[in-house]
Amino acid sequence: MKNEYRITYMKDTITINTINVYYESYVEEGREKPTIILIHGFLSSIFSFRKLMPLLTEHFHVYAIDLPPFGKSEKSRSFFYSFSTYSKLVASFCAKKKLSKVNIVGHSLGGQIAMHVAKTYPDLVNKLVLLCSSGYITRPSRKMLAASYIPFFKWYMKRKLAESGIRGNLMNVVYDKKIVNEELELGYVEPFLDEAIFDALLVMYRKLENHLISNELNQITTETLLIWGKEDRVTPLSVGKRLHKDLPNSKLIVYEKAGHLIPEEIPEKIVTDIKKMINLST
Numbered sequence: 001m002k003n004e005y006r007i008t009y010m011k012d013t014i015t016i017n018t019i020n021v022y023y024e025s026y027v028e029e030g031r032e033k034p035t036i037i038l039i040h041g042f043l044s045s046i047f048s049f050r051k052l053m054p055l056l057t058e059h060f061h062v063y064a065i066d067l068p069p070f071g072k073s074e075k076s077r078s079f080f081y082s083f084s085t086y087s088k089l090v091a092s093f094c095a096k097k098k099l100s101k102v103n104i105v106g107h108s109l110g111g112q113i114a115m116h117v118a119k120t121y122p123d124l125v126n127k128l129v130l131l132c133s134s135g136y137i138t139r140p141s142r143k144m145l146a147a148s149y150i151p152f153f154k155w156y157m158k159r160k161l162a163e164s165g166i167r168g169n170l171m172n173v174v175y176d177k178k179i180v181n182e183e184l185e186l187g188y189v190e191p192f193l194d195e196a197i198f199d200a201l202l203v204m205y206r207k208l209e210n211h212l213i214s215n216e217l218n219q220i221t222t223e224t225l226l227i228w229g230k231e232d233r234v235t236p237l238s239v240g241k242r243l244h245k246d247l248p249n250s251k252l253i254v255y256e257k258a259g260h261l262i263p264e265e266i267p268e269k270i271v272t273d274i275k276k277m278i279n280l281s282t
Helices: 052-056 083-096 109-120 142-147 153-162 165-173 182-193 196-207 237-246 267-277
Strands: 007-016 019-028 035-039 061-065 102-107 125-131 223-229 250-255
Touching: 007 083, 019 052, 019 083, 035 052, 035 083, 035 109, 052 061, 052 267, 061 083, 083 109, 102 109, 109 125, 125 267, 153 196, 165 182, 223 237, 223 267, 237 250, 250 267
Parallel strands: 035 061, 035 102, 102 125, 125 223, 223 250
Antiparallel strands: 007 019, 019 061
16 A cells, blocks of 8 residues: 655744744655755845745755744844854754754855855765855955944945835846746845844844855865856856855856846756756656
């Protein structure tokens, strides 16, 4: 008799190092499947994977995390917003969920965090998938960091984010402008309706370190797939090519007519590439 398995969808909050972290998961109990952890980018949330997650569930146990202070996770001023802290948060999440040998998919800033996890906890990570990952960005200058302590700086940050508006910002991260609709706008603007996020972003601005540099990337031996949109204006293809050169066990795939927000633009192609990488049949 054929076993009947059921995929359970869960959305919940878990406390990690005193911070409340929101996550969503699709887990098929009793069935052996690879596990995927999804890590979103800057000013984003789990919402950015809304098209990708359902496509992955047939072949993987899927977990997606809202990084503090984004999405529905806690917007704390006491959290130390650094790459090392974020990578520890991901590792602690896996420990609490008893996950091992996970495959991490990181988009934009999430890609940088994914690389930090692979570098710091190599035994935890099976394979990496970097979607238009950020790379080679340095911290703000001392002058800008000093300015961040001036009382009006939070207002300045809010103004910069609002200048082009949510629609303008979304238009900048996609190739096909037709996909920018009301649903997309509401999904990305919702976390910013909570005023606390701006205080947290100010702390993040002060704490986030430099991105990994070449000699550090050379130490990551995890098999890595880089997927890029050729028309990416946020992290240009040149960043992808440089990461491909610095990551010793990597492959780069580039898609025409795709921008930075490829989880929204080409989710089917991404899933196909991930399945091939992890040697799963269709």
